Amino acid sequence: MTDPRTEPAPEDSLSAAPAGSPGGADLTGAAAPMKLPRTGPGKDERGKDLIREIMTGSGLVSVLAVVVALLIGAVLIAVTDARVAAAAGYFFAQPGDTFAAMWAAVSEAYGSLFRGATYDPTARTWLGQLGIFETLTFATPLILAGLSVTIAFRAGLFNIGAQGQIILGAIFAGALGFGMQLPPGIHLLVVIVGGAVGGAIWGGIAGLLKARTGAHEVIVTIMLNYIAVNLVLYLLKNQLKDPASSNPVSPPMPGSAVFPLLLGPNFRLNAGFILAVLAVIAIAWLLNRSTLGFEFRAIGANPNAARTAGMVVSRGYIVVMLISGGLSGLAGVSQISGTERSLDADVAGNIGFDAITVALLGRSTPWGTFFAALLFGAFKAGGTSMAVNADVSIDIVLVVQSLIVLFIAAPPLIRAIFRVKSPTINPPTIKPPTISAQATRGAAV
Amino acid sequence: MKSVPASDTNLRMVATLKLELKGITKSFGSLVANDRIDLVVEPGEIHCLLGENGAGKSTLMNVLYGLYEPTSGEILVDGQAVKFSGPGDAMAAGIGMVHQHFMLVPVFTVAENVALGRESTGLGGVLDLEQTRKKIREISAKFGFNVDPDAVIEELPVGVQQRVEIIKALVRDARILILDEPTAVLTPQETDELMDIMRQLTAGGTSIVFISHKLREVKAISDRITVIRRGKVVGTADPSASTTDLASMMVGRSVNLSLDKAPARPGEEVFRIRNLTVMSDDGTRLVDDVSFAVATGEILTVAGVQGNGQTELTEAVLGLHRHVRGSITLDGHELVGRSVRQVLDAGVGFVPEDRRIDGLVGAFSIAENLVLDLYGKKEFSRGSMMNRTAIAEHAARKIEEFDVRTPSAQAPADKLSGGNQQKVVLARELSRPLKLFIASQPTRGVDVGSIEFLHKRIVAERDQGTPVIIVSTELDEVLELADRIAVLFAGRLMGIVPGKSSRDLLGLMMAGLSADEARAQLSATTTLKGEPS
Numbered sequence: 019m020t021d022p023r024t025e026p027a028p029e030d031s032l033s034a035a036p037a038g039s040p041g042g043a044d045l046t047g048a049a050a051p052m053k054l055p056r057t058g059p060g061k062d063e064r065g066k067d068l069i070r071e072i073m074t075g076s077g078l079v080s081v082l083a084v085v086v087a088l089l090i091g092a093v094l095i096a097v098t099d100a101r102v103a104a105a106a107g108y109f110f111a112q113p114g115d116t117f118a119a120m121w122a123a124v125s126e127a128y129g130s131l132f133r134g135a136t137y138d139p140t141a142r143t144w145l146g147q148l149g150i151f152e153t154l155t156f157a158t159p160l161i162l163a164g165l166s167v168t169i170a171f172r173a174g175l176f177n178i179g180a181q182g183q184i185i186l187g188a189i190f191a192g193a194l195g196f197g198m199q200l201p202p203g204i205h206l207l208v209v210i211v212g213g214a215v216g217g218a219i220w221g222g223i224a225g226l227l228k229a230r231t232g233a234h235e236v237i238v239t240i241m242l243n244y245i246a247v248n249l250v251l252y253l254l255k256n257q258l259k260d261p262a263s264s265n266p267v268s269p270p271m272p273g274s275a276v277f278p279l280l281l282g283p284n285f286r287l288n289a290g291f292i293l294a295v296l297a298v299i300a301i302a303w304l305l306n307r308s309t310l311g312f313e314f315r316a317i318g319a320n321p322n323a324a325r326t327a328g329m330v331v332s333r334g335y336i337v338v339m340l341i342s343g344g345l346s347g348l349a350g351v352s353q354i355s356g357t358e359r360s361l362d363a364d365v366a367g368n369i370g371f372d373a374i375t376v377a378l379l380g381r382s383t384p385w386g387t388f389f390a391a392l393l394f395g396a397f398k399a400g401g402t403s404m405a406v407n408a409d410v411s412i413d414i415v416l417v418v419q420s421l422i423v424l425f426i427a428a429p430p431l432i433r434a435i436f437r438v439k440s441p442t443i444n445p446p447t448i449k450p451p452t453i454s455a456q457a458t459r460g461a462a463v
Numbered sequence: 464m465k466s467v468p469a470s471d472t473n474l475r476m477v478a479t480l481k482l483e484l485k486g487i488t489k490s491f492g493s494l495v496a497n498d499r500i501d502l503v504v505e506p507g508e509i510h511c512l513l514g515e516n517g518a519g520k521s522t523l524m525n526v527l528y529g530l531y532e533p534t535s536g537e538i539l540v541d542g543q544a545v546k547f548s549g550p551g552d553a554m555a556a557g558i559g560m561v562h563q564h565f566m567l568v569p570v571f572t573v574a575e576n577v578a579l580g581r582e583s584t585g586l587g588g589v590l591d592l593e594q595t596r597k598k599i600r601e602i603s604a605k606f607g608f609n610v611d612p613d614a615v616i617e618e619l620p621v622g623v624q625q626r627v628e629i630i631k632a633l634v635r636d637a638r639i640l641i642l643d644e645p646t647a648v649l650t651p652q653e654t655d656e657l658m659d660i661m662r663q664l665t666a667g668g669t670s671i672v673f674i675s676h677k678l679r680e681v682k683a684i685s686d687r688i689t690v691i692r693r694g695k696v697v698g699t700a701d702p703s704a705s706t707t708d709l710a711s712m713m714v715g716r717s718v719n720l721s722l723d724k725a726p727a728r729p730g731e732e733v734f735r736i737r738n739l740t741v742m743s744d745d746g747t748r749l750v751d752d753v754s755f756a757v758a759t760g761e762i763l764t765v766a767g768v769q770g771n772g773q774t775e776l777t778e779a780v781l782g783l784h785r786h787v788r789g790s791i792t793l794d795g796h797e798l799v800g801r802s803v804r805q806v807l808d809a810g811v812g813f814v815p816e817d818r819r820i821d822g823l824v825g826a827f828s829i830a831e832n833l834v835l836d837l838y839g840k841k842e843f844s845r846g847s848m849m850n851r852t853a854i855a856e857h858a859a860r861k862i863e864e865f866d867v868r869t870p871s872a873q874a875p876a877d878k879l880s881g882g883n884q885q886k887v888v889l890a891r892e893l894s895r896p897l898k899l900f901i902a903s904q905p906t907r908g909v910d911v912g913s914i915e916f917l918h919k920r921i922v923a924e925r926d927q928g929t930p931v932i933i934v935s936t937e938l939d940e941v942l943e944l945a946d947r948i949a950v951l952f953a954g955r956l957m958g959i960v961p962g963k964s965s966r967d968l969l970g971l972m973m974a975g976l977s978a979d980e981a982r983a984q985l986s987a988t989t990t991l992k993g994e995p996s
């Protein structure tokens with residue numbers, strides 16, 4: 019996935035002073051590696067192209083992937099259903115029964131999934147009836163972490179480290195939450211900023227290592243995930259442990275440091291969702307309207323042209339990873355100040371990894387990510403209701419989610435394996451003919 | 464050399480096809496890529512489709528090959544109207560095509576690629592390649608292709624890959640072969656080999672539709688030439704037609720193939736390179752102790768065979784290289800050690816050697832590419848916010864001024880033809896006041912009409928008093944633009960000679976002789992032969 023032409027060396031335009039001596043500056047001694055030779059799109063290029071194609075293809079592919087995944091999910095539901103199996107026993111006598119049973123199983127399962135995620139008049143509790151708010155609640159950290167993956171990706175970095183950045187965000191937010199006493203509004207603000215900083219540090223490390231040494235962000239962020247998991251475990255056994263509990267959990271967040279509930283005590287939906295929506299708007303503006311976003315996109319799409327145009331690619335990597343990490347940190351805040359309200363080792367759940375899928379499904383655009391996160395939130399909210407009401411294993415949701423990834427990723431993957439150019443992708447750069455020295459000499463003499 | 468006249472072929476070759484396209488129109492939305500095109504390809508002839516990039520040549524051939532359905536019009540094969548709903552039909556009718564961009568599976572062998580789509584399986588469903596291998600050897604021997612059926616595609620040179628594409632068509636009994644810009648990817652030697660192959664193929668009875676925008680090749684190989692401009696046939700010509708006439712037909716106005724430029728009026732030498740050495744990571748000297756100066760109002764071209772340090776020289780000026788020793792000054796200000804942004808801000812306009820890799824962001828719109836190094840300037844941003852209106856207006860102006868052929872300013876740059884992409888890069892770099900303009904390979908892969916235009920723009924920039932450095936491996940271009948010529952060999956400066964120097968002199972210098980040595984050798988040869996060169 020490395021771009022052979024990507025120069026990892028720092029090029030800080032601010033600090034580079036014009037050489038004063040008439041002999042000019044001798045930079046040979048500098049430890050920074052020199053620009054690597056430029057080659058045409060070669061083998062190493064393919065990995066990067068592949069990921070770009072998977073992450074940024076058309077939105078239609080996403081929609082179709084979801085539809086097909088749901089259809090296959092339906093088949094699985096049908097064939098694993100007990101009534102269908104019973105009816106299939108006399109299939110040749112009365113095939114209609116089998117099909118009717120299939121339809122019943124699938125419509126019941128998806129019906130309760132849909133109702134559980136939106137509105138179910140038959141449920142006993144308010145919370146159960148208005149599943150839509152659970153959907154939004156589950157979507158909140160996914161939106162923020164999905165944005166984190168999205169923005170890094172737009173600058174050409176594959177941030178696998180949302181998980182670790184969420185954990186760091188939650189640690190910082192938690193420490194500032196139950197470790198301090200501040201007036202209500204200010205306390206929450208401090209917690210939010212602190213969480214963002216925590217995530218930004220974790221993301222920034224990956225960005226810095228990428229920029230200074232060329233260390234691949236995928237490897238670094240995976241490593242940082244492990245460190246984060248063990249760090250939070252350590253802290254929960256020591257500094258951040260709730261003295262009143264024998265388990266490795268932190269004290270609860272004080273009321274001044276949690277997001278206010280938006281719909282009263284019957285619903286978990288909190289102001290974290292508003293934060294997430296604001297983040298979507300902000301990132302959409304940043305990417306599409308701001309000069310910084312222009313730089314990110316240029317660096318992501320063609321770092322060589324970006325560098326030639328005077329952009330500082332290494333600085334771009336650092337800045338985007340700070341922002342990316344910060345967004346994941348906010349996802350951590352939305353967990354600890356929103357739904358969890360205390361820090362435990364599982365504060366990030368699977369959000370950091372689902373975020374990658376969400377960004378992929380959202381085609382690495384802010385609003386695409388938002389809607390993809392809502393879909394995944396709906397799967398989560400409706401999955402439970404499906405398991406309870408239709409007696410269909412909640413694993414079906416997992417299967418559908420995995421199939422979505424498969425359908426989006428598979429076509430480019432297959433093309434990449436066989437190195438067939440996609441019809442929609444640009445033709446390869448044409449190798450310029452070179453005049454051989456021999457021929458020139460022959461012609462000249 | 465010309466192939467056998469069409470009438471003779473008719474008598475000799477019964478199996479050949481006569482192909483007629485009548486009133487073919489193909490629109491993509493509002494864009495009419497082909498407009499009522501009539502074309503007759505006689506059996507056994509090499510028929511050339513000549514036209515600028517974007518004229519609609521590939522589209523027409525894709526219609527013929529069944530890849531696109533024509534909006535209207537008909538195709539006649541031997542007088543019979545045919546309708547192709549896919550390449551399969553076209554192949555069945557005896558039409559084969561080698562695309563501009565090859566359609567080969569790089570990890571497969573030659574035989575596997577040829578067999579693809581018409582696999583025959585033997586016992587137990589095992590792929591039977593033996594027959595295919597045999598056929599490849601046959602064809603290869605017959606036409607002197609020299610292709611090993613078991614070679615893996617990605618390990619073959621481009622020229623050989625192209626022959627595999629031709630074999631693919633021949634194996635399917637193609638009697639009309641469409642070659643879409645086959646020479647664009649070839650070296651001059653490979654081009655000559657391809658031309659030999661084409662002649663052998665027509666001698667064997669195959670007709671060829673040869674697509675190109677290179678006049679020299681077209682004149683060398685074709686029996687008849689049809690010129691297409693903006694989707695319409697503008698005329699047919701004999702290969703004996705003059706280059707200027709062909710170019711004018713193609714571009715639609717009279718083209719001056721030789722650039723009229725006023726003599727340079729060099730002023731002060733404001734740009735100086737002193738003892739510049741650029742090293743690779745392993746310490747190889749890519750540019751070795753080079754010193755020269757360029758004055759305002761003159762064009763210095765840098766000649767040399769590809770890979771003799773030209774790229775590194777220009778990149779060192781822009782600040783893209785780390786291991787740089789020596790001094791580069793513009794107006795007395797040192798540029799070595801500055802960042803790219805600082806160098807650009809000092810007034811350097813830079814056109815990189817490879818526009819697709821370094822000059823453009825392919826996924827960005829033309830409008831965005833036109834501000835790729837200007838987006839931070841006051842005109843295009845307010846604070847940290849891009850000024851979209853200003854960017855759009857700028858794009859509209861530059862598209863107009865540089866005649867960039869595109870449906871809209873929002874089209875992604877990688878959808879443009881090479882010539883139009885290059886216009887975008889030049890338009891951007893020339894859109895601010897410059898103190899130095901450096902362009903590498905400014906017209907590589909660019910069609911005739913655009914070359915003329917780009918050269919004029921470069922000379923205009925010189926006439927405004929900007930010092931200009933042009934790096935080119937095309938000797939024609941070097942001679943055309945130069946007021947003075949610097950020749951690089953193995954990173955060293957072989958000397959600077961006047962713009963009107965002879966090709967022989969430059970050739971010797973490009974091969975590693977200093978200007979004096981080269982002159983001495985030349986006068987020795989002429990004395991020996993007893994005639995002036």
Ligand SMILES: Nc1ncnc2c1ncn2[C@@H]1O[C@H](COP(=O)(O)OP(=O)(O)O)[C@@H](O)[C@H]1O
Pocket residue numbers: 491494496514515516517518519520521522523880
């Ligand atoms: N699939 C397509 N969709 C829309 N426009 C196209 C398509 N293919 C070609 N064009 C447009 O049609 C015109 C002719 O293109 P093409 O036939 O490729 O030109 P040529 O081969 O002569 O360089 C160009 O303006 C090009 O942008």
Ligand SMILES: [Mg+2]
Pocket residue numbers: 517520521522563643644
């Ligand atoms: Mg074409």
